Amino acid sequence: MDKKGAVYLVGSGPGGLNLMTCRAREVMDMAEVILYDQLPGEEILSCLPAHAEKVDVGKYGGHHTREQDEIEQLMISYAKQGRQVVRLKGGDPFLFGRGGEELETLRAHNIPVEIVPGVTSAIAVPASVGIPVTHRKYASQVTILTGNEDPAKEESAIDWDWLAKSRGTIVILMGVKNLGKIAKYLMDHGMDPATPVAVIERGLRPDQRETIGTLETIPGLAKERSVRPPAVIVIGGVVSLYSSEHVVSR
Numbered sequence: 583m584d585k586k587g588a589v590y591l592v593g594s595g596p597g598g599l600n601l602m603t604c605r606a607r608e609v610m611d612m613a614e615v616i617l618y619d620q621l622p623g624e625e626i627l628s629c630l631p632a633h634a635e636k637v638d639v640g641k642y643g644g645h646h647t648r649e650q651d652e653i654e655q656l657m658i659s660y661a662k663q664g665r666q667v668v669r670l671k672g673g674d675p676f677l678f679g680r681g682g683e684e685l686e687t688l689r690a691h692n693i694p695v696e697i698v699p700g701v702t703s704a705i706a707v708p709a710s711v712g713i714p715v716t717h718r719k720y721a722s723q724v725t726i727l728t729g730n731e732d733p734a735k736e737e738s739a740i741d742w743d744w745l746a747k748s749r750g751t752i753v754i755l756m757g758v759k760n761l762g763k764i765a766k767y768l769m770d771h772g773m774d775p776a777t778p779v780a781v782i783e784r785g786l787r788p789d790q791r792e793t794i795g796t797l798e799t800i801p802g803l804a805k806e807r808s809v810r811p812p813a814v815i816v817i818g819g820v821v822s823l824y825s826s827e828h829v830v831s832r
């Protein structure tokens with residue numbers, strides 16, 4: 583009988599090998615093909631198993647090397663050849679990064695799929711500097727959103743007006759480019775300019791860096807310090823618990 587191919591949508595965690603799950607390591611060890619992009623980071627990418635065929639499906643220097651459709655077609659064709667295919671993704675495969683769409687396409691083609699959850703940057707990166715996304719004293723709810731949309735855009739997929747009035751923690755991924763617009767929008771819609779904000783670049787990697795300010799000061803600080811993606815932005819009272827001491831092992 584022909585060997586049956588399968589696709590594993592694997593979360594690599596925020597960056598270090600120590601925060602990859604045991605299942606992710608197991609699946610990587612048996613993978614025949616690994617489709618990856620740059621988000622998992624240097625430490626993980628430099629340890630991809632030698633025996634597997636490795637395909638970079640990420641973005642280089644801002645231009646797409648491969649479009650999403652093409653990535654999905656690649657997964658399908660490798661799996662149909664009977665191969666064990668890993669699609670390696672930073673953090674958790676179902677938090678942004680289009681894992682949900684990939685699952686739908688694979689199901690539509692009757693390809694066996696396993697999801698390997700990962701430690702998401704949205705929670706682990708703030709944790710690395712002592713910021714819990716919830717805390718009884720500061721926030722009993724947390725909203726995780728993508729910042730790659732200009733909040734002033736009409737018909738935004740995000741309810742920015744609600745967010746500006748919500749009392750929970752706001753965690754923004756992919757928000758570096760629009761940080762100034764987001765901060766302004768939230769203040770214009772009623773959020774206190776003194777609300778603490780943390781921007782954590784390359785969290786849980788050797789060159790992690792934090793920029794701490796308020797809604798009012800953070801755009802200027804980020805500019806001054808040339809903040810770059812990947813970074814997690816945290817807005818809310820929990821940021822007052824920030825400590826420069828790292829409390830998650832890297």
Ligand code: SAH
Binds near residue numbers: 671755
């Ligand atoms: N699935 C991923 C998120 C993918 S979206 C997860 O669960 O973490 C990509 C965004 O994630 C980046 O733009 C950045 O905002 C964030 N990100 C991922 N890894 C990060 C890291 N190690 N440090 C800071 N931000 C990170």
